[in-house]
Amino acid sequence: MSEASNLKRAESLEELERHIKDEKLFLIYLSQPECSVCHALLPKVESLLEKFPEIYSMHVDMLEIPETAGRFSIFTVPALLLFAEGKEVMRQARFVRVEELEHNFSKIVKLIND
Template structure:
């Protein structure tokens, strides 16, 4: 079971973390998620990815000020680096992460 504390620990313990907020009723979320997770895995080997279902974990969504789905939050070195909601492409997310990630891990 996820909670805010466990997610905060994941963010502290891992240099690169993606939180993926979605819900079972969101068709866009389900279409985007596998493509995004595959692209992140292919491009960034050290990313920790946490999926959060806002229908069961609304308190976590509220804690991170997530009010629309799908939403992706990317944390690098424990700080929020990127926030994308609703209309996003996989390429757009990957491109925005690529340079700072390469600088961190080169």
């Protein structure tokens, strides 16, 4: 994607795997350049993540790292995967409601921090 992003850009599948293992909470935002929904959703997700500094996040352009589709069973974009202590705890794809995302993030952060 050409627009500026607050999400760190993933460089490899190995980098993602390392963060899944090392971060307490880790969000992966998967997209493709030709996806208009991806472009519209990205700034909303970035804004939402400002409320959740405990969630480390990365952006994946699936054309740059195509093996992510198979590794994470991604069939459509945008897709958001949230990992807590190495386990996938949330998955949303295609039509993502920001309000629902915020509710899910709040719930998961509270569970992890309690």
